[in-house]
Amino acid sequence: MTAMPLLRAERVTLGYGGRAVVHEVSLDVTEGGVGLIGESGSGKTTLARAFLGLLTPMSGNIWYGNQTLKKADLRAFRRDVQPVFQAESLDPRMRVGASVAEALPRAERHRVPELLGQVGLDPELAGRRPHQLSGGQRQRVVIARALAVSPRLLILDEPTSALDVTVQARVLDLLAGLGTERLLITHNLAVVRRLCRTSHVMFAGRLVESGPTADLLARPAHPYTRALRDAVPRLGGAPPRARGRAEAAPAGSGCPFRPRCPLAVAACESAPEPRELDGRRVACHRAEDVLAAAVGEVS
Amino acid sequence: MRGPVRLRRTLPRVPDRLAGLGGVLIALVVLAAVFAPLLAPYPADELKPAEALLPPDGAHWFGTDQVGRDILTRVLYGGRTSLAVAAAVLAASAAVGVTLGVVAGYAGGWLRDVILRVTDVFLAFPALLLSLALAVVLQPSVSTAVVAIAVTWWPWYTRLAASVAASVATRPYVDAARCLGVPAPMIVLRHVLPNSLTPVLVQISLDAGGVILTAAALSYLGLGAQEPTAEWGLMVQQGQSLFTTNWWVVTFPGLAILVTAFAFNMLGEGLRNALDPRRAVR
Incomplete structure (x- = not known):
């Protein structure tokens, strides 16, 4: 409990x-x-x-x-x-x-x-x-x-x-x-x-x-978490690059991260419901793909 | 190019020097007014018709007026009236205006709306016109001038204090005090009021000259100080018709108004810098 x-x-x-x-x-x-x-x-x-x-x-x-x-x-x-x-x-x-x-x-x-x-x-x-x-x-x-x-x-x-x-x-x-x-x-x-x-x-x-x-x-499961992590400058590493447009989608028009998301698909026109995945809660239609890519990076 | 740069660093900045000059001038005017009985060469209301309209000389440095009174003496005593009017008007206006403004700014919502709409009503009338109307309704006197000017002056302080207090109320130290459970009146007294005062104090010092001019204008129009009170505006009014023939009657009280108003303006500019804690000496 x-x-x-x-x-x-x-x-x-x-x-x-x-x-x-x-x-x-x-x-x-x-x-x-x-x-x-x-x-x-x-x-x-x-x-x-x-x-x-x-x-x-x-x-x-x-x-x-x-x-x-x-x-x-x-x-x-x-x-x-x-x-x-x-x-x-x-x-x-x-x-x-x-x-x-x-x-x-x-x-x-x-x-x-x-x-x-x-x-x-x-x-x-x-x-x-x-x-x-x-x-x-x-x-x-x-x-x-x-x-x-x-x-x-x-x-x-x-x-x-x-x-x-x-x-x-x-x-x-x-x-x-x-x-x-x-x-x-x-x-x-x-x-x-x-x-x-x-x-x-x-x-x-x-x-x-x-x-x-x-x-x-x-191992981020949301593309925004991954973008935040990748934006951290590292000594000796390549400078971080911002991807996509800077603004969020208007409220009520699907996933707010869609305009900046490199993985956005047609399904992202509808707002993703938060769901459990691999011990965390994530609101993304492509969470499995983001997570799989992160696991690949780690291994 | 090193010379001018070094010179700029060595000398006080221009606004500070002007403020210093303003402060010194005000101190002189105040001292002259306070010690008028000691400094004045003649009694304030001594009439000597035989010595009317004497030009400036060794016996009467500023000359004499239409009834033979010494103008230097009258200017010294007139400072008492003008400064007292300015102090009374500014104290009353600031006390009422800042209190209402800080409450409006901190509380926000309907209370702010009510207070600011009331100030709008007062500000809708031209200040001098409202002062004139009040001075006409009440008996013309120095006290009437104080009331009439103060009634038109306080809304400016309310609006200024309300806008500053509204900004201060959003500062993190106010939030921190709220989170500690400090009661709202205490937050206003301890944090909002002290941190809202700088622009108000600057405005007060800038306004002092304006109040003296307005009091002079009311007296000039016969609605403020009355004979035999020595007051600069009244002296200018009484001497205006003589300007081309006996220039000293109107010039010296006029200069007293000009110098005092100018000194307060210079001091106001300097206070803006001096009262900013971030500019304080480390």
Whole structure:
């Protein structure tokens, strides 16, 4: 019997001003780290905002334990689920100590130095303003603020994308050693590989493939997952090439990836239903062909 | 080409120097107004008909007016009235305008719509015309001028603060505070208001000159300060018919208005840079 996920999206449609940008997504935030991968504009951050209770679904539900977010005890939810946004998410006018203290009840504000120390920062930095810190230090302050309420789950939205690679590695070490569950939103596959046991790939507001991260990246079953993987630059390798047109097909007109898909066929004029295949869930009419090609590459 | 480049790096940037000059001028005007009783060579309302319309000389640096009052003395005392009107109008307008604007910007939805539609109603009238109408209905006085100008001024701050606050409300640090369960009024006071103030403060300093000019215009039209109050606009109005024959009566209060308005504009430009935390000294 599997444990109940802390958060679950059930056929969630999200949008702004009445226009949907995430379409009927279902997703469990399970143990071991969950990655949400996709390019800019694919709806990852919108979904994360819904999981944080910052955006109300147009339809569907976000479940927190066995209650929907609408009916849940928000105080308990806020203690359990915290965001870690990019390093630039600190109030530029507040000293970083005050930013961390904001998360604490008045009686516990003495814990600020301890929390800064926990993320590897000199407590003396509490008196500085964000622009007086490096990007890596700012990101650690953001993490310290989230940890102040001892959450069970961190929702990490591109936590390392503004950092250079060496600083990225140190922040990833920190995140990996925290012992909290995590939902990681990123377009960086290396980060997902390191921190997430399960991953979901989003394209144009839809989940196109979900499964164990290692399988997804080694043997993708969706042509978009394969394109994402192949787009990662490698030292000494040929430069990655984008294939097909950049845009997605309009909603409701078949597979959204069709305009960019090198394997598109007439069947792709109809929207593919998600189905189980080789231990993952994939929404593609040509999934078997993509998987077979990936298996051929591996062997 | 190295010379000019090096020179540019050494000297403060032009807007900063202008702001500094503006600040110094305002400080001088404020000090002159505050210490008018000490600095003024004559009592403010001393009438000496025998010395009417004397041109500037050693005894009366700015000359005298139609009833023999010393114009330098009147300009110094007039600064008190003009600056007090500007301060009162801007404080009242900003307090009302920014409060409503920040609430509208953060809350959004119907509350924003209601607040902004009310500002639209006020902005539909030309400001000076509305001020004139109010000043006519109320008894002409300095207080009336303050009320009349403030009523036409606050909607600008509401609109400005609403647009800035709406943008600040979408920043990740506001989202982070929401996720921590910080109550909405606290988020507004702690994050939205302080981060919305920079453009409002710049606008206030830019507007100070405009308020002084509007107060002067109301007095000029006989609807603001009344005799014997010393006020720059009123002095210009009383001296206008003498401009060709006794130029000093209208010129010195006119210059006082010009210099003060200009100084506030220069300071406003400089504040825009100085209050941006990303430009603060590291």
